[in-house]
Amino acid sequence: MAEQVERKEIERLVLEDRETEEALLKTMNLLRQLNRSGVLDLLLVLTDEEVFRRIINLVVSTGLMKIGDRIDELPTKLAQLLDALEEPAEPIYIYGLLKSLQDPEVARGLARLVKVLKIIGSW
Amino acid sequence: MAQKKQVLVLGAGAGGLIAGNYLAANGYRVTIVEKNDYHLFQPGMLWIAFRGHDPERYMRRVTELVKPGVELVKGVVTEINLAERLVKLSDGREFSYEYLVVALGAAYDYDAVSGNRELLEKYGDFFSGAEHARRLWQAFSSMKEGTLVIAAADPGYKCPPAPHKAAFLAAETLRERGLLGKVKVVLAVPFVHEYSSENIARIVAPKLREAGIEVKTMFTVESIDVEKKKLYSLEGEELGFDVATVIPVHRGPLDKVEPETAVDEDGFFKVDKHTLRIEGYDDAYAVGDCNNTPTSKTGVTAHLGGEVVAERIMGYNAVFTGRTNCPLITDGEALFVISDYEHPPVPVRFSKFKRLLEDMFIAMYWPSLRDPEKWSPLFRAYFEATQPKILAKLGW
Amino acid sequence: MAEKIVVDARNMACPGPITKLTKAYRKAKPGDIIEVLATDPGFKPDVQAWVQRTGNELLELKEENGVIKAVIKVTAKK
Secondary structure, three states: OOOOOOHHHHHHHHHHOHHHHHHHHHHHHHHHHHHHHOHHHHHHHHOOHHHHHHHHHHHOOHHHHHHHHOOOOHHHHHHHHHHHHHOOOOOOOHHHHHHHOOOHHHHHHHHHHHHHHHHHHHO | OOOOOEEEEEOOOHHHHHHHHHHHHOOOEEEEEEOOOEEEOOOHHHHHHHHOOOHHHHEEEHHHOOOOOOEEEEOOEEEEEOOOOEEEEOOOOEEEOOEEEEOOOOEEEHHHOEOHHHHHHHHOOOOOOHHHHHHHHHHHHOOOOEEEEEEEOOOOOOOOOHHHHHHHHHHHHHHHOOOOOOEEEEEEOOOOOOOOOHHHHHHHHHHHHHOOEEEEOOOOEEEEEOOOOEEEEOOOOEEEOOEEEEEOEEEOOOOEEEOHHHEOOOOOEOEOOOOOEEOOOOOEEEOHHHEOOOOOOOHHHHHHHHHHHHHHHOOOOOOOOOOEEEEEEOOOOEEEEEEEOOEOOOOOOOEHHHHHHHHHHHHHHHHHHHOHHHHHHHHHHHHHHOOHHHHHHHOO | OOOEEEEEEOOOOOOOHHHHHHHHHHHOOOOOEEEEEEOOOOHHHHHHHHHHHHOOEEEEEEEEOOEEEEEEEOOOOO
16 A cells, blocks of 8 residues: 655655665666666657657557557467477478368468458558 | 636536546636545445455545645535526535536435345445445455345446446455355346346356356346345345345435426436536536436546536537446456447457556546646547447457 | 336447336336337347346337337336
8 A cells, every 4th residue: 555655754754764765866866877868858858748648649549459458468379470480391382282271270370361461452 | 818717616526626627727716615525436445345455545635636726615515506506505605606517426315225224234335435335344254154145226326337346356355265155146237138238248247157156137126125134126026145235226416406407307417418518507517427418427427527527618619428438347357348329338358458457547546636637638548549439340 | 097208218328228217117107108219229139138027018119210119018016
């Protein structure tokens, strides 16, 4: 549960509490480095009302919501694809291709690829 | 330069605070009348009642939630006279206004269902306040066996997924204590399906089954026999219990409104569903649970309503769409019931991502009450990206 | 004396038309007629299921120009 810090407490914490002192020192170091590297200036630019609004509108989109919703399953599927794509593969030619279509999973994959072609064709 | 108008806001719930603070941020002179010292985050009652959480987690002083320039008046509103532009408080004080925003919420009519008051006294509930939720926790957490029944007396209760969330949380607690086999959780809903929308019911039903929750559909509590431990439904059935909690019938917040035609037969303010203006008046609005808009009574509709009203007072053509975004939370996952006036709920799935979004919305709750103008762009982008018009075709 | 109650549940967001039907049913007396208008397509099968479970009589159920009209006679109340 988040602790509410009362205003009278602030003075005491800053002057007497070691944990607060440590946190403040680290924050000051962080701010100095952010300033030195120019990141702080960039962050300030991002806080401009107009800029911030445009970033949000760009980022928070239906597409992002749809992808975000699958963020836990996408890596698994992607990993499967990458593993399969990187496995050593002997070239197969037309005959080999037609033969592999006898595997129902491969045939199903082909049907899915056709659906993908349709979507790409519509772009 | 003409001075900006004076706005009187009744109620410091989500709708009232957002409308009031938004207007104050834009230079309007705002007065908010509130009877309580604390603002309660209402969904918190679920966690108090079924997970034993400390009520303090869900309460903040109203003084901390209003902007510095806002005048906060502690008082109980007893009467509104729209023609005279007068609001009367219980202690005799009277306030006039240039603009009025009624955000008094819904009241509970415990006498509409016989036995409701007695049941509330005995077992508590997760609607009437933190103390009642605590009492329900005491009754529920001391169960070692028997049946817990969660039911409703009125299909128009606020927060449609509330009883479902209650059932899931209760099941979670029982599972942790190894009591799932001993204590049965029965969820009685006044709807034809497990959820009012069939799209959603189809997705929720398997989760309810998985959690071991029994669902009774088309059960609207009509009377309660606390001694015999039985609930009787409008639809002609009965349900026995060991511990039961019934969501009470909802009513409008005030007994005295002039003219009487400003409220419907249940006491809710009759408003234009797109502008939220109280019918017949161009200087008075009703936001949130106290109005009669044909959409769910929820936190989101109150939030969006508060913004619409503030913007309309400011002269913008803001439109209330009836958009809902009700979170249905299970263990680690959530879905949102997304609908508006033109679209029934869109097909959605449970996901961890939506659960994360919901946790973020909850974390944004307190800051967005006091500084709605700061958070508005983010919320707006989210609601735009997840419009029912778009998701109806794509799903989410 | 039997009353006719008209419930306009058109263009309603969630929770939908059955909510208004149940509310009207609570106040209705035996013999009353409840007429419900709705645009939510889910209402058609729902009202049939409701009438069957509650034991009331469905006098009329039709759809015209996207509006569903259900006329129910209150027969199951005592």
